[in-house]
Amino acid sequence: xxxxxxxxxxxxxxxxxxxxxxxxxxxxxxxxxxxxxxxxxxxxxxxxxxxxxxxxxxxxxxxxxxxxxxxxxxxxxxxxxxxxxxxxxxxxxxxxxxxxxxxxxxxx
Amino acid sequence: xxxxxxxxxxxxxxxxxxxxxxxxxxxxxxxxxxxxxxxxxxxxxxxxxxxxxxxxxxxxxxxxxxxxxxxxxxxxxxxxxxxxxxxxxxxxxxxxxxxxxxxxxxxx
DNA sequence: TCTATATTTCCATAAATATAGAAATATTGT
DNA sequence: ACAATATTTCTATATTTATGGAAATATAGA
Numbered sequence: 014x015x016x017x018x019x020x021x022x023x024x025x026x027x028x029x030x031x032x033x034x035x036x037x038x039x040x041x042x043x044x045x046x047x048x049x050x051x052x053x054x055x056x057x058x059x060x061x062x063x064x065x066x067x068x069x070x071x072x073x074x075x076x077x078x079x080x081x082x083x084x085x086x087x088x089x090x091x092x093x094x095x096x097x098x099x100x101x102x103x104x105x106x107x108x109x110x111x112x113x114x115x116x117x118x119x120x121x
Numbered sequence: 122x123x124x125x126x127x128x129x130x131x132x133x134x135x136x137x138x139x140x141x142x143x144x145x146x147x148x149x150x151x152x153x154x155x156x157x158x159x160x161x162x163x164x165x166x167x168x169x170x171x172x173x174x175x176x177x178x179x180x181x182x183x184x185x186x187x188x189x190x191x192x193x194x195x196x197x198x199x200x201x202x203x204x205x206x207x208x209x210x211x212x213x214x215x216x217x218x219x220x221x222x223x224x225x226x227x228x229x
Numbered sequence: 230t231c232t233a234t235a236t237t238t239c240c241a242t243a244a245a246t247a248t249a250g251a252a253a254t255a256t257t258g259t
Numbered sequence: 260a261c262a263a264t265a266t267t268t269c270t271a272t273a274t275t276t277a278t279g280g281a282a283a284t285a286t287a288g289a
Binding site for chain 2: 016017019020023024026027028029032033036093097100101
């Protein structure tokens with residue numbers, strides 16, 4: 014993970030619609046959600062939805078899989094975790110205990 | 122933390138210059154960095170830097186403190202951790218073990 | 230192949246964001 | 260008050276990103 018990748022990933026969820034989409038997919042878990050289903054739940058028009066889904070999948074945060082007539086989308090947990098790890102990794106920068114609670118446990 | 126706040130925070134670091142600035146401040150730790158110092162290290166013109174510093178501090182990710190003739194900036198670890206916690210909090214969505222490694226430890 | 234349904238591309242437009250020079254505004258030491 | 264230094268605002272411009280209707284492209288069942 015480098016800055017460029019991190020910024021791309023962050024940009025992909027730093028937007029209302031896409032943040033909501035990602036959360037929905039996170040909650041849907043391994044069964045995923047069909048594109049139409051997402052658009053319905055969030056009241057997003059087809060073309061707009063498609064645009065955002067492409068942004069997310071292009072960044073690598075979600076994955077698409079054709080299933081029958083539908084295209085199912087899934088949250089990519091590993092990539093998300095990679096991003097979080099990268100962020101938390103530098104959160105203490107040597108000096109301990111700058112992160113009071115939880116987030117920094119990753120690189121203990 | 123709600124979606125709106127999360128998106129604002131994410132937007133504030135989802136940008137090359139600001140991501141670099143934030144990292145620099147994270148590494149600087151409790152001693153912080155003067156604005157001019159940041160601009161020098163990252164080769165960012167005054168006005169551009171000021172714009173980005175305002176974005177970050179407005180979002181709440183960094184804090185400013187006047188010290189002598191300089192304005193020192195500091196990473197706001199707590200806010201950052203709050204964001205990470207919010208992200209990881211929903212990363213498993215009930216079903217366990219969807220987050221193989223580290224990031225999800227926060228809400229165990 | 231025809232039809233119905235699902236999703237994506239095309240397109241034009243709108244809105245938000247980033248950039249940096251120049252001028253204005255602090256702040257402090259003398 | 261003056262001079263020196265630091266930072267911010269103002270301004271215009273450039274660039275990127277978001278939006279959604281309409282048309283095009285899948286996909287699969289009959």
